[in-house]
Amino acid sequence: MSQVRKTKSVEKVLHLFELQSNAISAIELVEKLDKNMNKTTVYRILDRLENKGLLHSIMGRDGLKWYAKCKDCSSEKHTDAHPHFQCTNCGKVDCLDIEVLIPQVKQHNIKSAELFLIGECNECRMSQADILIPKQLKK
Amino acid sequence: MSQVRKTKSVEKVLHLFELQSNAISAIELVEKLDKNMNKTTVYRILDRLENKGLLHSIMGRDGLKWYAKCKDCSSEKHTDAHPHFQCTNCGKVDCLDIEVLIPQVKQHNIKSAELFLIGECNECRMSQADILIPKQLKK
DNA sequence: GTTTATGCAAATTCTTTGCAATACT
DNA sequence: AGTATTGCAAAGAATTTGCATAAAC
Numbered sequence: 001m002s003q004v005r006k007t008k009s010v011e012k013v014l015h016l017f018e019l020q021s022n023a024i025s026a027i028e029l030v031e032k033l034d035k036n037m038n039k040t041t042v043y044r045i046l047d048r049l050e051n052k053g054l055l056h057s058i059m060g061r062d063g064l065k066w067y068a069k070c071k072d073c074s075s076e077k078h079t080d081a082h083p084h085f086q087c088t089n090c091g092k093v094d095c096l097d098i099e100v101l102i103p104q105v106k107q108h109n110i111k112s113a114e115l116f117l118i119g120e121c122n123e124c125r126m127s128q129a130d131i132l133i134p135k136q137l138k139k
Numbered sequence: 140m141s142q143v144r145k146t147k148s149v150e151k152v153l154h155l156f157e158l159q160s161n162a163i164s165a166i167e168l169v170e171k172l173d174k175n176m177n178k179t180t181v182y183r184i185l186d187r188l189e190n191k192g193l194l195h196s197i198m199g200r201d202g203l204k205w206y207a208k209c210k211d212c213s214s215e216k217h218t219d220a221h222p223h224f225q226c227t228n229c230g231k232v233d234c235l236d237i238e239v240l241i242p243q244v245k246q247h248n249i250k251s252a253e254l255f256l257i258g259e260c261n262e263c264r265m266s267q268a269d270i271l272i273p274k275q276l277k278k
Numbered sequence: 279g280t281t282t283a284t285g286c287a288a289a290t291t292c293t294t295t296g297c298a299a300t301a302c303t
Numbered sequence: 304a305g306t307a308t309t310g311c312a313a314a315g316a317a318t319t320t321g322c323a324t325a326a327a328c
Contacts, residue, residue, distance in 0.1 A: 003307095004307095005302055027292075039292095044294095044308080044309080048308090063317090065292095103237060108259065112257045113257065115254050116252065117242070119250040120247065121247050144282060166316090176285095179284080182317090204317095
């Protein structure tokens, strides 16, 4: 089976995932890379890295696909079944280091589970900005 | 606060949710209503019904928003914290009647949780069609 | 009669495709 | 050399917006 070629673009993308532990959406990634990389390429790289087990993705309630690096996955097996968190204020997605049990139900054949936690992240909660400046006025 | 007006369109949409317990996506709904209702209207009705607590929605891994009727919710409180299931084969989304505990984490302020189960539904598993006719050849 | 809903067309947002050119191994 | 990857422009899919008309309260 073919490998993920270590092209400059792939290196750049992987590097960004090394820098931060948060999940990153394709759009955010395109912005971060600015005009150094075509957006099509970014989408294709994310896809490839997910298939090879280097990244995993979750769908945010915002309808965006968020990617984060996998710890112990491969193209054969995705073992990353940790829960994720999304902030209702800033939209950021976090991987959480908690064990999750996959419940089984009689009516279907469950293969995997995703636990998605929603709330306000500490940074947003701490920032006085949200109290002083109502959200509607920001930006 | 304003109410949801009982228009013909709203009645039709609500009726469809009465008929089936599965979740329905906006697109599916537009198809079911055929050309009897403008798609914009459908999107707006779903939105309104969700805000008023008559429906709740979940994001599928397919990137589509799936709606289902709430049992004990209102515009003030969404108590429906049941898990959902999506079939990897037919894409159908199901509400499951299981209690889910909302885990708390130190780093964030968790307000709600969604448990999403992924697998193959019974109908798909039972149907011999998938064995006799490889997916790629179908349709 | 005032407020809320609807239809239509057009715009937006995110993602994918086709294909020729380029970079990797 | 041969295959995988990239860039660009264009297409696609799902959803949203603006605005004039129509229906509900």
